[in-house]
Amino acid sequence: MSLGSLTARDRVGLQDFVLLEAYTSESAFLENLRKRFHENLIYTYIGTLLVSVNPYKELGIYTKKQMDIYMGVNLFELPPHIYALADNVYRTMLTESNNHFILISGESGAGKTEASKKILQFYAVSCPSTKLMDNVRDRLLLSNPVLEAFGNAKTLKNDNSSRFGKYMDIQFDHVGGAVGGHILSYLLEKSRVVHQNHGERNFHIFYQLVEGGEEDLLRWLGLQRNCQQYSYLVQGECAKVSSINDKTDWKTVRKALTVIEFSESNVESLFAIIASVLHLGNVKFIADSRGYATLNSSPEIHWLSKLLGIPTQVIQVGLTHRKIAARSEEVLSPFTIDHAVYARDALAKAIYGRTFTWLVNMLNESLANKDSSRKTVIGLLDIYGFEVFNVNSFEQFCINYCNEKLQQLFIQLTLKSEQEEYEMEGIEWEPVPYFNNKIICDLVEEKFKGIIAVLDEECLRPGEATDMTFLEKLEEKMAGHPHFITHKLADQKTRKTLERGDFRLLHYAGEVTYCVDHVLTIFHLQVMRQSKNAIVQLCFPTTEPDSKKRPETVATQFKSSLVGLTEILMSKEPWYVRCIKPNEGKQPGSFDDVLVRHQVKYLGLMEHLRVRRAGFAYRRRYQIFLQRYKPLCPDTWPNWKGTAAEGVQCLVKHLGFKPDEYKMGRTKIFIRHPRTLFATEDAFEVCKHELATRIQAKYKGYRVKGHYMRQREAATTIETCWRGLKARRERQKRAWAVKVIKKFIKGFMTRNQPVSVDNSEYLDYVRQNYLTRLKESLPKTVLDQNTWLTPPPIMKEASEMLRKLYTRYMVRKYIQGMTTERKAQLQIKGLTSSLFKGRKENYPHSVSRPFVDTRIKINVQTKVISFHAFPQYSVPVVKYDRNGFRPRFRQLIYTGTAAYLVEEAKIKQRVQFNQLKGVSVSNLSDNFFILHIQSEDIKQKGDLVLQCDHIFEALTKLCLVANKENCINVVQGSIKFDIQPGREGFVDFKSGQETMIYRAKNGHLMVV
């Protein structure tokens, strides 16, 4: 039961029949199976047994992904699947290091072979692999198509029905790698070689060879590409089937044979045999005059002889006569046609049957594991199920006998293990009523009394043995057995359903009527012993016990092989897959109640369920039970401190289980009714959600908290680092600052000493500092003489030089920015300065007044110009008479050669520059000047006493025009001048509050 999926149980029925409340009801069982089948859920458990219903369609549940899902997962944790079972077997084998087998049973067409293939494929994918193992794995996988080609055929029930029983061992090394394999085959249905019922075919390989064989091969084998030509292939009248592609299957088989390392010669011999069987089937007999059989098919004999390497003569005789030992001689006795045909078919069957055995041996050689270290194995038993036909021959008898044996084994193993479990757990064993089929097994196999014993006796006793004598013998021995009926032994009613030559067995799975025709077989070995075909030589060895000795009959051989199989299985742990066929028509989605009910019955599923449920539906180890349900009880959640058993006891008490509802074993708890478990499970389901939410919340909180803590830690770390860094920087800075300051102070203290290490930096600093400051505070104009930063002592010299440089620079800049007129003007002003600066008191007032070329109206000038040379300067003046010192307004005009005193354009006086002796001015702030004129001539007027508001301009111009720069005298006190030659006058100058000009009493002009 898949606990994890129990919630879904209402929708798709129960995943485990053990939980079926009405576990004794076949209808309830069927109902669950049907419900799931219609939901495409073909697998259901009964405990660890897997019930599989053939879906007859692809379900897409055998993918690699599915395999991965089921790998390493507990059987009950996922929905039932063949992979889950396979995986569980595998893991149990690995952990317990013991051997296991999986018994796959079911009716023909129920899906047994498919199931075994799925298991094999699962192992091929899930096992660890190495190159060597890959090799083994490929061979294991490829042995299947070969076996199927030779051992499978289309039947009415299944287009690919296995016509032999197969037990396959897969061997694993201690780490679980597949390292080898072994196949045992049982009871190939040889009769199929010579006879097929309507709608059935011979073994696939015949059709594959004829349809797919290469031209060359067919020519060499003497075959035609037409199945209709061969009487062994057409009896079922369906050589061609849409579901089978013989051509592609042929290719697969050929490839598989190569991989499995069949030599070319072996392959040739093998197909020679297959071909010879077909030729043999075409051999015809006609009656000669005495009614004995003679051959009528020379080409077939020719090919038989060629392919088997037996002389034609030998074949001819062998097919039409039998040898009878008469005293010391051997006598040939001819066959009737019937006998000849029977003998021919018997030969064909024998050849095919033995070749099949040889093939299996070859496969085994190829799969054999050469390494002798200890292996564990998983056996796969894919054995034919019960078969009931209209006519059931000896082969069906064997098949059904085999099923009886397996049923017996099943009963023993399940009951035994169940009983052992109860014993081990110390729980009272409550016997389950079930049908034990031992009585039927005994009927068949008991020594001296069983059917096989009787058959042996009949075959081997001297004298003519026929089918009827055999039947009589049986009737004699078995009379009164509840499971054996013949026509003679039956009552009135049943007798009608029986032929005279039939006997009927009441198998555990139902009644089967067998026909005793041809139960006794005849061998002829001697012909085949002469064969040159390598395989035939191996199959019919000359050392084989001769018919003279007591050979084992087929039935005995089969019986002993079954005993062998039983022994093999008994030594291993059993697992079961029960295959069920849902309908007879191979239809997907159709569920035939009657048919399924019948299979459920004879597969013993109800019995198995009853046994599993014997008393307790559910059992689980304490640990597992506690682990799952501990959240349901506060004492056990989240952890139980004591033993698991005590925990479960506590849990169960809390849940309120009634004492008769459960039992405590040694290691397991046993729960009687499924409903108890369901209630627990439902409670758990509810609780689970709460828990999940709580856990989720806790976990989320935990995650977020963790995240927050980490962030906080990170922030602190970053902060610490940053602070450290900052502190270190600060410290460095301070240390540096201390050093700098110290040095600064030292530098300051030693600043006046010669340059040394101590003060060089300080001095540099002082210099730089001074220069920077100086840069900011340079004088803005040339005239600004005061703003010059006081230099530190060491910079005195440099400062002086800089000051000069800068002044020159400013001057230069000033000059460059000057107009020519202004330059000229300034030059004149310069001249003025050199003449008067510091000498005449009112000079500073004149500096700011610009000089001009004339101060008189143009027209006055022009008049003068018209008479004389070009006037270069003119200015109004006041002329004081030499005698009376009366002031008169005149204009003073300079030309290139002379100065004129003009009144209203009339020249009053002309002074030639060369006659000009000098000019005198006072040192005071008056505007008087006296022109001293040279005069030898008496008539000449004396010196001129003039007053001019523009005295400095007029005098400077005079110097320039007259080119007499030294002519000006600055005088203190009085100026003496000539009134006339020989007669002198004086002008006195005095400082005073008010400007006054007057004739003083001494006759001098007084200027205050």
Ligand SMILES: Nc1ncnc2c1ncn2[C@@H]1O[C@H](COP(=O)(O)OP(=O)(O)O)[C@@H](O)[C@H]1O
């Ligand atoms: N699990 C399955 N899924 C799909 N089809 C299946 C499955 N099992 C069987 N079949 C179909 O049923 C047919 C018969 O199955 P097979 O295994 O040969 O039967 P058995 O061996 O029991 O006689 C297969 O050829 C296949 O078409």
Ligand SMILES: [Mg+2]
């Ligand atoms: Mg099969």
